Amino acid sequence: MNEVLIGTALDDKVRIYCLNSTNLVEKTRLLHDLWPTASAALGRVESVVAIMASLLKGDDEKIVVSINGGGPIGTILVEAKGNGDIRGFVSNNEVYLKYDNSDKLAVGLAVGTDGYLSVSRNMGLKESFTSKVKLQTGEIGDDFAYYFAVSEQTLSVVSVGVLVDVDYSIKAAGGLLIQLLPNHTEETIVQVEELLKRLKPISSLIDEGYSSEEIMNDLFDDVKILGKKEIRWNCDCSKERFRAALATLDVSDLKEMIKEDHGAHIKCEFCNSEYEFNEDDLKNIVEFKSGF
Ligand SMILES: [Zn+2]
Numbered sequence: 001m002n003e004v005l006i007g008t009a010l011d012d013k014v015r016i017y018c019l020n021s022t023n024l025v026e027k028t029r030l031l032h033d034l035w036p037t038a039s040a041a042l043g044r045v046e047s048v049v050a051i052m053a054s055l056l057k058g059d060d061e062k063i064v065v066s067i068n069g070g071g072p073i074g075t076i077l078v079e080a081k082g083n084g085d086i087r088g089f090v091s092n093n094e095v096y097l098k099y100d101n102s103d104k105l106a107v108g109l110a111v112g113t114d115g116y117l118s119v120s121r122n123m124g125l126k127e128s129f130t131s132k133v134k135l136q137t138g139e140i141g142d143d144f145a146y147y148f149a150v151s152e153q154t155l156s157v158v159s160v161g162v163l164v165d166v167d168y169s170i171k172a173a174g175g176l177l178i179q180l181l182p183n184h185t186e187e188t189i190v191q192v193e194e195l196l197k198r199l200k201p202i203s204s205l206i207d208e209g210y211s212s213e214e215i216m217n218d219l220f221d222d223v224k225i226l227g228k229k230e231i232r233w234n235c236d237c238s239k240e241r242f243r244a245a246l247a248t249l250d251v252s253d254l255k256e257m258i259k260e261d262h263g264a265h266i267k268c269e270f271c272n273s274e275y276e277f278n279e280d281d282l283k284n285i286v287e288f289k290s291g292f
Contacts, residue, residue: 071112
């Protein structure tokens with residue numbers, strides 16, 4: 001279990017979110033056998049999306065973020081729900097790139113910049129809207145800051161990081177989001193710029209053992225904690241859900257699956273669970289659809 005701590009500071013002119021996502025990212029790594037740069041990229045996205053989802057109200061409200069910059073990692077897809085469930089995957093888990101002459105994981109190179117960051121917000125059954133922005137550096141933090149500025153008209157500082165150990169396990173991971181609220185002034189901007197100069201990478205702070213509350217209090221003098229939100233890795237896929245997805249296919253396609261493959265084998269990309277639908281299962285779906 002990890003939790004997003006939410007607070008305000010600078011006279012209620014900024015909102016701060018802080019998350020230690022080490023367990024979440026480690027669980028993702030084990031599930032998808034992620035190599036270090038893939039862990040860093042997916043872990044960074046998961047950390048920001050978990051923070052974004054911390055304000056969702058309904059259990060069924062969700063945020064889906066997809067990123068594809070044409071780099072070797074392919075697509076990064078992360079989904080988080082109002083109930084705290086989060087799940088994600090990358091197309092290529094076997095990516096281990098470093099910047100020349102450094103130990104720094106080359107997330108920007110692995111993700112690429114020739115593409116978009118897309119955010120879909122799904123508010124229950126009624127509303128869903130998607131907005132996308134061009135990727136800036138592929139380093140994830142910069143890309144989300146640009147998204148918040150352009151799509152949500154909110155000036156934000158996004159610090160997100162994943163430290164990978166020599167055995168590829170996740171040493172520390174986390175995210176810090178500081179957003180200027182609509183009542184901010186020029187002075188608030190100057191104050192935030194000042195503190196950025198002394199902000200250490202969030203993953204280093206977590207690795208050194210600082211709690212979210214300590215990190216916030218170290219940055220601002222007047223932090224007020226508004227609340228916290230638990231998040232956890234969970235995939236809620238089931239045979240029933242995939243049956244419903246199959247039922248959206250055309251009858252002709254289903255009939256072809258019955259004739260050619262005598263069934264369907266479906267793997268959940270989020271959690272790698274596998275589901276078998278035999279000929280009778282598919283015939284039942286066809287019958288059900290033909291009943292309308
Ligand atoms: Zn699943």
